Amino acid sequence: MNLGGALETFKYIFQRVFIALVVVSGATFLLSLLIQLLPGDPAVMAVPNAMPDRVALMRKDMGLDRGVLGFFWKWYTDMWQGNFGNQYSNNDTISVTVLLKRALPTTLLIILYVQIVALVVSVPLGLISAYREGSRFDRYLQTTLFSLSSIPSFALALILVLICAVRFDWFPVLGYVSPTENFGEHLKGMVLPVLSLAVGITASYTRLLRTDVIATLKDDYIMMANSKGISKSRVLWRHVLRASSTTLLTSAALNMGGLVGGTIITEILFNLPGLGYQIAFAIASRQVISLMSFIAVTAAFYVFFNTMVDVIANIVDPRTRERRV
Amino acid sequence: MFKNFLKKPIGFKLSALWLFAVLFITVTYDLFPFAQWDAISDFSQGDGPFKVPGHILGTSYDGMDMFTATMHGARMSTFVAVVSVIIGGGIGSGLGIAAAYYRGTFDKVMSSIFNMILAIPNLVMSLALISVLANGNSNEPASDFRRVLVLTISLTIVIIPILGRIARSSTLQWSSREFVLASKSIGTKNLEIIRRHIIPNVAPAILAIGFFAVGVVMIAEGSLSILGIGVPGGASWGSLLAIGRANLEYSPHEVYIPVACIGFTVISTNYFGDYIRANLDKRESKI
């Protein structure tokens, strides 16, 4: 790559990261305004029967004594330093940072598994379906996939629990085993939650890849590649998939962000101690500040993944550069 | 029109029938001589569908008639979904069209606000709004009415940027077309151009995403109920589902009836969204 191109790419990455920071900061600011809109006092809500002096202490700790902008600024700058606030109970104060460290790996593992399953299944399915466009196989697959992609993941989760756990006792539903503790049990416990999330995503990836491959197969350069006399499979891997994979990867990475939100329900339904579980707990115990911190982290992840996708797609796929020129 | 309908694909017919049935029940529920939907039966508790006379879909573990409860739940679920999509879609499209048509600072501000709201996954967003707005405090919990109102408002806010962004990009695409420029050049007023040239062309795209949005709201309503902050007391499908979850082992139909209702509705609305979009692409390719 020549120097001008590298500089151009660097400038682009810088721009994207800057925009991402602005979006996350903006979202955080909106959230902080939301907290201020609250009809009650967050400190009183978190610990309803606290003594007045503890309430005052908590208010100071949360930054509620600093006014609308002051509150935001304290919360925001603290987060940059890795301090996400505290969760309060009757006689205890837990740092949200600690909770996050405990919860994030679980959530990220679920997302990772879901992505692996979805990609492994959808790539061959999408390719076969595209190569047999209009065949009976293709038509049935399309109908099935359409329905599957529309079913909410919680519906699937409940059905799976009903069939696999309650009726037949195939997989454990309750409890989470960490992978370092017992990897086999860990995977076993992950089957149902991952499946419930992966089905819909697999369906949408397959549909996406199919559409893209069909379009790519009609492109002139595929006929050109064929006319070189190279084998059909080489055309498929080197030319078709290479061109179509960016769309798929883009959407996969975009889903990363969506999944951070999507795992919430799954974690609750399957009792997995991830970010979603923490969010639910924060709601139930009215821990407004920690709830907002969790949400801010989720949003940051979401934006981070989206930005990464754009940047990587930009480096990998020269077509996006062409569009910019 | 009926002949036309018969020519449509089977998916179209099924989706249309389902959505029509749901809407019909939503509107006419009061006219039926149903029992009080949350009345408790003394004789049947947790029986499955088609087992006890008088309870076609069986009863819940607490003795509630599932058929009546499902009909009643349709009303609340549809109300929340349709109202939030219509209001949120209206506001979002209006802002999106205006932003794209007038460009400039307004556009920049609007699209960055849309992006900021969209940066938060929609479930998390509605969760944050509801937990803040509908919590009340522990001494005086929020009333049922307030919770439904807040739920609807929150989902409306979630919908605004989704449709706003679609309306914006679609308007951008159309407002540079020749007939718009031509209309401008002969001095037609901006509002007139928007009304006559932009809206008719942008509407199908918005309608398609609007159908998808109904699905999004339905799913969000169900999810929020599972989290315990949706519609209270089994008054919607999501709410029935949340109650039924506790009795999953004893009366599974309590879960799969509302799950099926939500599933069918989402599939149907997605089908229509897809259908409109496919026709739209066909039209585009003809131009």
Add this chain to the structure above:
Amino acid sequence: MSKVLEVTDLSITFDTPRGNLRAVNDATITLDQGESIGVVGESGSGKTVLSRAIMGLLPGTATRTGSIKYMGKEISNLPEKELRELWGTGMAMIFQDPMTTLNPVRRIGAQLTESLTVRLKLSKKEAHEQAIELLRRVRIADPEGMMRKFPYQLSGGMRQRIMIAIAVSCKPELLFADEPTTALDVTVQAQVLELLSELRKEFNMAMILVTHDLGVVAGHTDKIAVMYAGDVVEMAPTRELFKNMKMPYTEALLKSIPRLETPTGTRLPVIEGRLPDPTKNEPGCPFANRCPYVADKCRAEKPPLKDTGTGHLYRCWFPIGGEK
């Protein structure tokens, strides 16, 4: 001289929703080693379909009858796998639009060396050297730098040179050039045509040059086949064709080319009317409705392909200059 290509009575129909579309009717073409033929006709005349059909690149909706012999061997009924063995090394094709025929996500080097490593089994290093040589041959100024570029960084003329380099990389016996210059600027057109002619002579390739522009083929081919509505309507050695034109259609085509000596402001003659509907099989000469010399017989009966005996064939009841 041996025959590279013998096409006999080749017909192609497409199965379309509107019915069977006859794209090519009973085409017969032969090519000697190193010989070049220009296939000329307006859009929709079947010239592109003809060239793709010979190579075997048609979609599944096409039905093909007739015989195609390559180097004396019948290839019209070969399974695709064996046909692929011929592509690239025996027959290669240059496509019309260089903007879309290069894979946008792969570097020029990768696309150029692909045939060399996969088909000629060269090592990576040999393939690289050969590719550089090819790039130099098609007059790319900085071959090393070009190998690392992506298609979007190149102009249309550059891309078409790369296409040519890819097509000739395995030294095929027969080169198809499908409107190779249509998408290019006029100034670049001449250079690309000149380059093609040079390479053809150097590698002793036979070439089928498909174009709508009679001017393009004039200086670069040994013979010319004029196509109209799927029929070969006139075929002759290039010099003979321009000297002794028989078909009113060929004449009309020639007249529609702008010339330097025509005074400015003169309206260019156009061929009035349109091609007949290829899904309908109407009697009579397909050109009858647009022909300035049309007579009753033309509308009633389709003329056969006549041979003057000197290798000049035409399909007309009332040829220009009379029979013979």
